[in-house]
Each structure stands twice: as structure tokens, then as C-alpha cells.
Amino acid sequence: MSKSKKNKKKSISTSNPLSKWIVWVVGLFSVCVVLGIIFWGNLSKKETAIDYEGQPYLGKESAPVKIVEFGDYKCPVCKNFNESFFPLIEKEFIETGKAKFYFMNYSFINVDSIRAAQFAEAVYQELGNDTFWKFHELLYSKQPEDTKYEKMDIFTESFLEDTLKEVASDKETEKVVKAFKENQSKDAWEKDMSYANKLGVTGTPTLFINGKQFEGKTFEDFKEMVEEAAKEKRSNE
Structure with missing residues (x-):
């Protein structure tokens, strides 16, 4: 029973336009998450502005x-x-x-x-x-x-x-x-x-x-x- 349901779902995901759109959105979101992690990781390595004026x-x-x-x-x-x-x-x-x-x-x-x-x-x-x-x-x-x-x-x-x-x-x-x-x-x-x-x-x-x-x-x-x-x-x- 479990196997047949998986196959059925697979068939729907490859033939239903709405399912394709969902897969595309999820994929795009995943890419954005990865890029965001990279961006913020690089940002954290950048110089932080410190006001040195008036410091010994x-x-x-x-x-x-x-x-x-x-x-x-x-x-x-x-x-x-x-x-x-x-x-x-x-x-x-x-x-x-x-x-x-x-x-x-x-x-x-x-x-x-x-x-x-x-x-x-x-x-x-x-x-x-x-x-x-x-x-x-x-x-x-x-x-x-x-x-x-x-x-x-x-x-x-x-x-x-x-x-x-x-x-x-x-x-x-x-x-x-x-x-x-x-x-x-x-x-x-x-x-x-x-x-x-x-x-x-x-x-x-x-x-x-x-x-x-x-x-x-x-x-x-x-x-x-x-x-x-x-x-x-x-x-x-």
C-alpha cells in the first residue's frame, strides 16, 4: 500500500502543472536560503565600523x-x-x-x-x-x-x-x-x-x-x- 501511494504521488508531481510550479518555487526558495547563508556569512567577515575618535x-x-x-x-x-x-x-x-x-x-x-x-x-x-x-x-x-x-x-x-x-x-x-x-x-x-x-x-x-x-x-x-x-x-x- 505504501509503495503504490508513493508511485501515485510521483506520477502526479510530474504531470500536474500546479505540482511543477510548487517544485519550482521550493527549489528557488532553497537556492535563496543557500545564497542568504553565504551572503550573511561573508557579511559577518567584513569590517565593523568602529569610531576610534577620542580613544587612547x-x-x-x-x-x-x-x-x-x-x-x-x-x-x-x-x-x-x-x-x-x-x-x-x-x-x-x-x-x-x-x-x-x-x-x-x-x-x-x-x-x-x-x-x-x-x-x-x-x-x-x-x-x-x-x-x-x-x-x-x-x-x-x-x-x-x-x-x-x-x-x-x-x-x-x-x-x-x-x-x-x-x-x-x-x-x-x-x-x-x-x-x-x-x-x-x-x-x-x-x-x-x-x-x-x-x-x-x-x-x-x-x-x-x-x-x-x-x-x-x-x-x-x-x-x-x-x-x-x-x-x-x-x-x-
């Missing part, structure tokens, strides 16, 4: 590649990145003029993360790029090694103020503290957080190279992606 960075203005790190000052993996992976990036790409390196905040661990990020933004706004990076590096170096402190409030206002005094004068520190307490750096922090959410950042450190997220595992993977980005940039000029 290291490197030459003329560098063709923009590297962005989304980080959290309380994140132990970010500390490790800053101490081990970043020096390789600095030597290979920043110092050679191949890339600019930007830092943007994705503060997600606890209130310390937000406080440190907004304080660092105030440092950048009030004292400029050079002092920001000195403070940035010093802050990571002062992150406790023991991960049991990760959820505790370590980066208090007094701690951040004392840390800044190691790279800035008392007068400069007072300017930063005033700006921080008046929430003058909050907008800059919110801008970073907005971009992190827009780009789908879910952890730190997360890296983007010319707007594309780095998903490799090794420095060689990173190097290859930077070189490919530089090549694409040159070909588009």
Missing part, C-alpha cells in the same frame, strides 16, 4: 592597521595578556609602524571594574595619552595575583588616586579626581560599553583587527590576521 592608542598615526583590545582592569587574563602577549604586539607591529593599538573598556566583573575604567578615562581626558598608558600599565601590574580578590573591592578611589600619583603630580591627580567625581568620564566609558555590546563582546580580553574579531589561539594566528588586514587596506587605497 599607541603607534603611528599613519599605521594601516587598527588593533582594539576590549579589556577589564580586574580581569586576570587581561593582566596576563598585558604582560605577555601585548609586548609581542608592541615590538612586532606598534614600534614598526604597522599598527595602532587601542584600548576600550568592557567592564563586567564587579564595581571595581567600572570604577577603574572610568577613573582611567578621566586620566586620559585630563592628562592625555602618555599618562593614560603609564597609568594603564601600572594598574594592571597592581592587580592582585590571587584570584580570590577578583570579586572584592580592591580598586577603591583612594587606591586609584595613590596609583596615579606614581606617574603624575599631586596637582594633576587632583584634576583627575575632580573630573572622576563629577562623572565627566562616564560618557566615554558608556561609549566603549556600547561598542562592546554592539560587537558582541562577551569576555576579556577580546581583540579586533580593523573591525574584525580575532578568534585565533597563537601569536602566529594574530600576526597572519594583521598582515592580511594590512594587505586589504593597501588594496583598497
Whole structure:
């Protein structure tokens, strides 16, 4: 019985014009689905527009590649990145003029993360790029090694103020503290957080190279992606 019904259906599908039309529509729909998957897959690999204006960075203005790190000052993996992976990036790409390196905040661990990020933004706004990076590096170096402190409030206002005094004068520190307490750096922090959410950042450190997220595992993977980005940039000029 089952076999005869299948044969009957087959006969109808090859002789009935309506059935042919349905088959044609289904086929066309399938092709559209496949093309759509290909299109969106390629689209996801394209550069995502990021506004780099007003962001702290290291490197030459003329560098063709923009590297962005989304980080959290309380994140132990970010500390490790800053101490081990970043020096390789600095030597290979920043110092050679191949890339600019930007830092943007994705503060997600606890209130310390937000406080440190907004304080660092105030440092950048009030004292400029050079002092920001000195403070940035010093802050990571002062992150406790023991991960049991990760959820505790370590980066208090007094701690951040004392840390800044190691790279800035008392007068400069007072300017930063005033700006921080008046929430003058909050907008800059919110801008970073907005971009992190827009780009789908879910952890730190997360890296983007010319707007594309780095998903490799090794420095060689990173190097290859930077070189490919530089090549694409040159070909588009």
C-alpha cells in the first residue's frame, strides 16, 4: 500500500502543472536560503565600523592597521595578556609602524571594574595619552595575583588616586579626581560599553583587527590576521 501511494504521488508531481510550479518555487526558495547563508556569512567577515575618535592608542598615526583590545582592569587574563602577549604586539607591529593599538573598556566583573575604567578615562581626558598608558600599565601590574580578590573591592578611589600619583603630580591627580567625581568620564566609558555590546563582546580580553574579531589561539594566528588586514587596506587605497 505504501509503495503504490508513493508511485501515485510521483506520477502526479510530474504531470500536474500546479505540482511543477510548487517544485519550482521550493527549489528557488532553497537556492535563496543557500545564497542568504553565504551572503550573511561573508557579511559577518567584513569590517565593523568602529569610531576610534577620542580613544587612547599607541603607534603611528599613519599605521594601516587598527588593533582594539576590549579589556577589564580586574580581569586576570587581561593582566596576563598585558604582560605577555601585548609586548609581542608592541615590538612586532606598534614600534614598526604597522599598527595602532587601542584600548576600550568592557567592564563586567564587579564595581571595581567600572570604577577603574572610568577613573582611567578621566586620566586620559585630563592628562592625555602618555599618562593614560603609564597609568594603564601600572594598574594592571597592581592587580592582585590571587584570584580570590577578583570579586572584592580592591580598586577603591583612594587606591586609584595613590596609583596615579606614581606617574603624575599631586596637582594633576587632583584634576583627575575632580573630573572622576563629577562623572565627566562616564560618557566615554558608556561609549566603549556600547561598542562592546554592539560587537558582541562577551569576555576579556577580546581583540579586533580593523573591525574584525580575532578568534585565533597563537601569536602566529594574530600576526597572519594583521598582515592580511594590512594587505586589504593597501588594496583598497
